[in-house]
Amino acid sequence: MRSGDAETIAALAEYPLAVKANGETNDVENAEDFVENFDDLVTPETRRAVGHQQYQDLFVNSDGVMLANGAVWMGAVCDDNACDESHWAIIAINN
Numbered sequence: 773m774r775s776g777d778a779e780t781i782a783a784l785a786e787y788p789l790a791v792k793a794n795g796e797t798n799d800v801e802n803a804e805d806f807v808e809n810f811d812d813l814v815t816p817e818t819r820r821a822v823g824h825q826q827y828q829d830l831f832v833n834s835d836g837v838m839l840a841n842g843a844v845w846m847g848a849v850c851d852d853n854a855c856d857e858s859h860w861a862i863i864a865i866n867n
Contacts, residue, residue: 773823789862821839835847
């Protein structure tokens with residue numbers, strides 16, 4: 773995230789994605805929307821914080837994995853109703 777590669781980060785997210793930025797909550801509908809608005813959606817402070825995240829400082833609970841003191845959450849997302857298959861994705865960004 774520190775590199776600012778919006779397309780790579782967008783590909784890691786699950787949509788719609790709730791992004792809190794600049795005092796507002798934005799519902800990002802798809803990767804194209806995320807890339808187009810990346811600089812407004814992911815602050816430089818959040819990018820730096822995620823880039824400096826240390827493995828031993830990760831917080832994990834039943835909701836997922838918290839990075840950078842809650843700036844980014846990743847979690848398992850079910851691919852079907854039975855949740856027999858899942859994938860990891862960014863599920864929230866809180867600048």
